Amino acid sequence: MNTTILIADDDVNIRRVTQLYLENEGFRIKIACDGKEALDLLEQEKIDCAVIDIMMPYVDGWELCEKIKAYYEIPVLMLTARAELDDTIKGFKLGTDDYLTKPFHPAELVMRVKSLLKRYRVALEHSINFNKVLINRDSYKVQIKDEEFLLPTKQFELLYMLASQPGKIFTRDQLIESIWGLDYEGDERTVDTHIKKLRKQFKNYEDILHICTIRGLGYKLEVLS
Template sequence: MKLSILIADDDVHVRELLRFYLVKEGYEVREAPDGQIASRILEQEQMNLAVIDVMMPGKNGWELCREIREHYDIPVILLTAKGEVKDKGKGFLAGTDDYVTKPFEPQELLYRIKALLRRYQMVSKNVITFNQTVIDRLSHVVKVGEESIHLPLKEFELLVQLASFPDRTFTRAQLLELIWGNDYEGDSRTIDVHIKRLREKFAEKTDDFVISTIRGLGYKLEVRKV
């Protein structure tokens, strides 16, 4: 079964370029010249990934990205001419998985698409594996080689959330809502404390992954390439 990718961009030349490369790789492609049409496509068809331009008429890319995060479980790449740090920050706050600045190399974008699709396939699994590190979501046990590491519930849930989406940046507010819930009365320092504990527990046991701080935004888990 072919995977379907949505391209939402008001530049017809960008859509044609992406369609050419994606179809060549065996993907099915749906195109939208603005955010509103993209929304209708998402309502009517099952998409596996969305490539979204930020500056679109009707509904911009940030709005569409937030909508996808609320209603769909698919990876999102924001594609835009804006390359300033504050614009990238706004994209990650909206929930994007990746951010590509125009002009771009189609082959590089294709690599990013393939990587995101692989990562999202992991989310549906009960076991997440990074080299010698295995995270078992059912038993709540992390194994590094032959050693089993038992974590407190919230630390485990935080690790699973980050590990389910490698290289995706989560803000502290997003992590608080996802792990502790909307009614939690604590502040973002809770996240910092739990991240510190996770780092301390795994720093000397494995270099399969690292939890990186994204200044001014939050955290992401990065996997060591073998």
Template sequence: MLNILIVDDDRHILELLTHSLQVEGYRVFEALDGEEASLILAKKQVHLAIVDVMMPHKNGLQLCEEIRKYYDFPVILLTAKDQLVDKEKGFSAGADDYLTKPFEPKELIFRIKALLRRYKMVNSEKIHLNNTVINRKSYEVYCHNKLLLLPMKEFELLSQLASYPDRIFTREELIYLVWGTDFEGDDRTVDVHIKRLRSRFSATDDFHIKTIRGVGYKLEVGKK
């Protein structure tokens, strides 16, 4: 059984999420703030955490940074804020996903299942996309047993997309995740690198990088 930690100072949300997760077969630990969550983490094995951002004593961003420093499991942040700058702070603190209140419990369940599935892939040294293998340790890509040495940013962009198949990334998110907060260019840089990746892998149907008009990109694994 997988253990999920819910951290929120709203008891009604705790009760609602605990019931929804238990129905799905998860074991749930509850905490009303970051400090209480830290005590639970020191004693219990946790496979995923759902963390509210605005909490007393130790807020969600601080707790997320602590989890990233000492543990290795995915974190979903909950917040009433939906501005890009707030999302940037969340991802910078180490969050894996972000859900804005109010939300449907079913959507959270979908995200939990997808994140747990993807997290196994992210933590693997190698990402397999049919006959294409991305080696995150050696920075090599093999496509049908042929070695491809990509420029670093192309490799990091491909790895980011491939680690989360079917997840849509905005251009802004990709800029932050691949180029960092100090990047002074614009999001057209992403378009240029996507175009280069498509050209390099045009001969294979192992995967496709799909444009989501007006939003960004996602990687789809080809069906075999």
């Protein structure tokens, strides 16, 4: 079955051109003219990735993104007419996986959609393998070149989450909710402490595996060649 992409945008020209480019790459497309239509389609169809505009009637992109992330395990690419830092921060805090500012070239949108889908497929597997790094979720071991590391559970889960989607920014709240759970009563500094321990553990391999701090947001993992 073809991979299905949902395009939710109230601009007919944006819908047409993105549909054309994505269909030319073999994707199956579902179209929504507003956030409400998008939610209806998500209930009716198996959607693999959502491309959503922020400014839409009935249900805007912010609310739509929040609902998608609450109920569906799919990547979200948000489209916006403004390159405002506050919008970007708000989008990532709601769980969006990537951000594209209008006007954009449709070929770039296609490239970003493909990248998101690849990252999500990796996230569903039990091991991650890249650039002489093997992270095995079954054994909780990390192997870099010929050296093997056995990490404490929380450190491993934190590394695995970051490595499952290289380049994706995870907020501290998202990391805490996923790894420590909704009932966790500590604060965000717990994440910072574990990141510091991971950096110390892998200090000899910063040229391969680098955890970046994104000021005001959280962390992302960069895979360096």
